[in-house]
Amino acid sequence: MSTNNALPKRAEIDSGFKWKLEDIYSDISSWEQDFKKVKELAEQIKGCQGRLGESAEKLLECFQKSDELLSLNDKVFVYARMKRDEDNGNPTYQALTDRASSLVTEVYASVSFIVPEMLGIPEDTLLSYAEANKDLSVYLFSIKESLRQKEHILSEKEEQILAMSAEIADTAGDVFTMFNNADIKFPYIRNEEGEEVEVTKGRYVAFLESKDRRVRKDAFEAVYSSYKKMRNTLAASLTGNVKKNRFYSLVRKYPSALAASLDNDNISVDVYTTLIETVNKNLPLLDRYLKLRKKVLKLDELHMYDLYVPMVEEFDKKIPYEEAKTLVIEALKPLGEEYTSFLKKGMEASWIDVYENEGKTSGAYAWGSYKTHPYVLLNYQGMINDVFTLAHEMGHALHSYYTNMTQPYVYSEYKIFVAEVASTVNESLLMRYLLPRASGKQEKAYLLNHYLEEFRGTVFRQVMFAEFEKAIHEKVEQGEALNAQELSDMYLALNRKYFGEAVTVDEDIAMEWSRIPHFYSSFYVYKYATGFSAATAIAEKILTEGKPAVDKYIQFLKSGGSNYPLELLKTAGVDLSSPQPVQDALKVFEKTLDELEELLK
Template sequence: MEKEKALPTRQQVPDQFKWKLEDIYRSDGDWEKDYQEAPKLVEQLSGLKGKLQEKALNLFKALQLQDQIGQIMEKLFTYARMRRDEDNTNATYQALTDRAVALNTQIASATSFLTPEILAIPEEVLKRFQQEEQGLNVYRFFLDDLKRQKAHVLSEGEEIILAQAGEISQAPGQIFTMLNNADLTFPTIKDEEGKEIEITHGRFSRLMESRDRRVRKDTFHGLYSSYKKLENTLASTLNSVVKRDIFFARVRKFPSALEGSLFGDNVPVQVYDNLIRTVRAQNSAMHRYVRLRKKLLDLDQLHMYDIYAPMVRDVEWKVPYADSVEMVKKALAPLGADYERVLADGFQQGWIDVYENKGKTSGAYSWGPFGTHPYVLLNYQDQLNDVFTLAHEMGHAMHSYYSHKEQPYIYSQYTIFVAEVASTVNETLLTNYLLDKEQDRAKRMYLINHYLEQFRGTVFRQTMFAEFEKAIHGKIEAGEALTLQALKEIYHKLNVDYYGPDMIVDEDIDIEWARIPHFYNNFYVYKYATGFSAATALVQKIQSEGQPAVDRYLTFLKSGGSDYPLELLKKAGVDMTSPQPIEQALTVFNKLLDEMETLTAG
């Protein structure tokens, strides 16, 4: 067997494949200057404490200083952390990252007076301030949003108590994290070659994608056997986090935990309910997909441990990085000349860190501070999946580029609700581009399988998670007990409903909720499904309407956080208060499923 090639050191990677963090700070010395400057700005801001009601200029100065401090802290942290991500064994950047985190904590404490003090300004005074000081115009949406929150802000003393309870409220999530990542141990199984291999979180996905069904089955039952040993404890931690969510919602005068969670993005409950209702109404599409999976895997019975196995076999699709760049550029050409120009600059001007090296952070992400271009970390392996990852992360990067370019700092960050829209638009355009030019039957099936799996995991699965969250919170809000047995029964029934009659819903899946960290961040997962649906609808508009739809989409990318996410999407041409975008996305899923069934029959 050929010996695996050793990973290069950071120094051995050619510069053309490295990002240029010098565009943030030319040297560590420049980083140090900003590190020393930030506390001085905090001191200036602290000098305005208790004086914001006195005159408009004081409020304007305070908001400006908050922005300046935020920009510097963003630069300090991103530079230190991304330098560390280049090689996590580098002690210099471990130290810089730790210093940035510590400084940020100090600053958060020193500036915590700002929001309560602004909220204490009488509304008529605030209106007068905005008329007197033109500089406050840029902060109008920020101040209006603060005013919207006022009904749910308590007295100063009560807010102090809630803040002090904040650390305690994190306990369920912290306990789960320690159990899941430190204390839980998983059994050893035999891999495809009969060698002993211990199941780990990192290996689980790869083992579940094995073509050897015995490996998948042993992995599945092995993993959940460990969770079952702690099922009462894990039920208790989940129960605690649900009660926490309900407690904070009630204290802040929200009718339910769901409404309290959606309030930050100004999203009505109907958006959440529309998602569940619309996906459920078309669960027959998911059932068809399961039936097709069963046929392609040539199985008499399809079990939960078969859901990740590749449906299309024997397709080796190698794509060198240079080819992937050209592929992505051509796929995204429908987004217009300006988008193409900026994208080309990104590929050529040090935005991307391409290849794996010793000590480099795994996975992929897009990041970067306001005032510089965005950055993308990859660990490119010449696989087709890596091309999709490149398109995905450049979607985030382009969204950040346009938001940073067009918006002032305070609105330069887009919310999580819309964060996956641009990345999914890019992936969908890449899928369409490749399908338009690919005639090989096996490769077409491979591409369609890739999209169907993305859809299953992002729309159907995350919607099922969202429905589970709503059910368990609703049970406690109705005064009922959320027992281990109740959790299992709710989760089992959802799997039966979503996967349909061709899936054997193994008993072990009833405990899957016990390993999902997202459930400790309440009502979060639905955003994956709504974002994917919005992106699918946007691509359809871009392809059918052309330039008008492109213009609306680019306006959306340039808007950052200057409005509520639903309003930004409406301007792009997608109304997420309506079920229509989800229905459009499901239509695309059904169409590709039709072709996959035809190719299978052929």
Template sequence: MVIQEKIPTRAEVPEQYKWRLEDIYASDAEWERDFQKLRIMVKEIQAFKGRLGESPGVLLETLRAEERLQQLNEKIYAYARMRRDEDNTNSIYQAMTDRADSLSTEAQTAVSFILPEILALPEETLAGFRRAERGLDLYEFAFEEIMRQKDHTLSPAEERIIAQAGEVTEAPSNIFKMVNNADITFEPIEDEKGARVEVTHGRYTRLMESRDRRVRRDAFTSMYSSYHKLRNTLAATLSSSVRRDIFYARVRRHPSALQASLFEDNIQPQVYDNLIETVRRNNGAMQRYVDLRRRRLGLDQLHMYDLYVSLAGEVDWDISYAESVEIIKQALAPLGSFYGEIMARGLAAGWVDIYENKGKSSGAYSWGPYGTHPYILMNYQNNLSNLFTLAHELGHAMHSYFAFNAQPYIYAHYKIFTAEVASTVNECLLMDYLLKTVTDRDKKLYLLNHYLEQFRGTVFRQTMFAEFEKIIHARVEAGEALTPDLLGEIYHQLNLDYYGPGIVVDRDIDMEWARIPHFYEAFYVYKYATGFSAAVALSRQILTEGEPAVARYLDFLRSGGSGYPLDLLKAAGVDLSAPLPVQEGLDLFTILLDQVEAFM
């Protein structure tokens, strides 16, 4: 694929390449009607305040009213936000998103009395209510979760204040998104043929995969020099986000921001620590990979901008979006015809927003409100990386589809801890399919290189990110300030620790912390590494056991948020409470290194 000189505007993108948000709301006017309806619901739910102990019927009616309110709130916000993501410079959808954000805060404030009022009920009263009103049976796990949170739930008045603070405390994340998606620009560079091309988020990886080292270096410099110019702003923004995390942890009486985040999923801190310790114990394998990469590329010194170019040499593997769809259908056939039919219908029915346009949010994600179908945002480029990204996001989408169709609203949303499992199972099955069907020697090496890069990017790099988050939160909790220099120093040292002495840790990489969106959703990234490890195990089971493993897996997808993440994964066949799944995944990384070295 030749990189276009200019990115099209949203209006210039043909309709067949756009998602169908009209399936959520046929028009902005319809959205506005629901917006006004939600404002009324926010006021009406106040009628239940102070009454949850009156009778089982009042408690049930309150819980159902809250679900209706939350479901509509989710729908309103998702539509506005996804419209804004189509083009972050569109002031209409900027305004709609801001309005939806404000109303969402009002909604959370309005229902903030429910949790503390339930917790205030004597346990024998709540048990009596559940015996008297069978409709409350649905909420058995929800009540268990509520009681688990008792020590970290405040008074109704305090909960209301915290809910009202939501709009303000989202500021760091919102500011970062606008800087990163709408305001920041990168210096154009010359491509391999000397043509001037724009550097964008969507194109960056493609440029870093160039066989021309000068192109890689120039793209690398273009990217990080732009972030360096904004280092003070972005350090202040990230520092504010960290302080927000610590604020919430402290007011809810958690020992640290890390433990507050893990508490949400009922995860013990040793799961987080085990991941970091296990990966650090295996850093020798990463350093072996770095040396292999240097030797394969014929370089005296390997630099950070040399990490993305394929070890397979010149491989002409241009994969169109349509080709990607067909490959994925074949690769996911082991999941059964039912899974395949639903996925195929979705791909043909406007689930995916495919190509990059000016102002569009970078990267890729899957989202969509309960009651509709899932959506996928892509910025598709014709390469192997984007083939895997599409498979990844389809995993999320299918997880949502199964959960939304099997669970009531209250249990339909799976926890983030399990979210990356389904997406990565798809990637593992895709890799297995390609390694079995691709016969070209260079392409097979290209695939093995990609698999190694998945491990580097998803296990080693995300664990490094996780350690960075742990360090910067601990520093602020200890009273330190997160200056640009300190953030760069911490990040530089981690790169030295993880990659070792066999690579030049260029000073430009010290600014990479400034471009990672997930740092504004604290302690998320470790779940990529644990999820990848679980997915490797589950995909092996699916391929070797067949139907029994598929049945367990589909039940896992259907389970949504109806249980604790570790329990749901254990039922599917993987126990992440121990280091073993991570170690087994890293053992596979070593095996892949052996296979690549056979090509040397």
């Protein structure tokens, strides 16, 4: 068997397409110095314990020491983890990541006394401290947020125990990560040219977009047969994560894991359930789109492996990475000169790790720490999806960049609820840029298809994921058992519900739950749908209102976590406490579908 198409080793990738983690630490020795310093700071902060109520100055001192400790700890962890992400099979960085993870547990245990001890100070006294001391007033929103959650915060000793348990609690996710990125191997299949090519997670996307249906089917079966071999282990891992969430919600006196998760954003469970209900009411639109796909592809049966191939088969365009950068820069010019200058800086200053290599973490993300510029991990394959991914991840990166330039450390971490807004605004603007510049009917139809796929993947699909997460957590909370068969049956039933009569729902899709990393960041995925809806509205305002809308949006990017997510979005003109933005987004889906149906008559 030929192995000419095996993934390259990390060392074989040109340095111009790798991120420059030397901007964080020049070498492991420098990392070790900060690792040691974090330990020292974690020990020093214990001197604040028992003294927070002495004065406003003492409380401020403790907050500032905590910020110094946590921000340096973030930097240490981010470096180790991103080095491991370059090649998950590298034992040096496996070890560094393990040590950094243990350090995180130690650090959070060392500061776990702060909130419960602060809440022991009479509320009037605490607020008077913050109002009287200018430097301490910076922390006023954070203090008020702790007061809001007071009933769910435990004693100092209990909080310390919970902080110490974090490393153990993350075991299920760690096991999945190592299996999914380092251990799992997929078989070779024949590509369109008949060559034997190894299936990888990065190539899988390209295979599903192949015009050759045999390639799509072979890749689909190759992936799911590989996960199915480990179904019992993967079921135990996912169930362990669900039980972890149940444990923490019970300990913190929440009625459910879902309620506990949403309360971090000060969002009611109604927002989550209303999202699911709104999308469920609009499932006939998804069915209509899938029937169009079946008709255009001229298939007797539309299978799950037919859902990603472009409906306009004649239009095929590979986009080199350099061209992708130019397209993204041009598309985002409506966001102003400052934004595009930061965008160019990130693209040219080695923020981005571009190509797939053996052992590299799959997918894409933007990350970094308060003490570093942002970084972006890609696995660029030259497809149109990859161009949108570049725009998406740079949206995340510049959201962090603006926030870190503007906010103190305490508000530098914006909530995940708003995290997908900046990324999706970029995608929306890129789509609006490309559509009128389409070279003809075929390219325009291709782009309309892509836009509909964004809706399908980011609204319909993520809400299906959210419904699955809600269901499996409710099973555990009701004392019922979860196993591989139960998880697969539930997941298959949801696929049949969402994809309706238009699709022949292949049995293999029942195993998809086993390969979704976001299920280990529980109740995360619904935020893709709400974020997409908000972004659709914001992009429309930017293009129609110009500078006033841009100014509001940039202010949103600068705000970080300085207010509740729903309030921050209101400053940009979107109210997600109502189902209206989601319904409006689905009206855009319907309008786009109308346009594609007319074009493909």
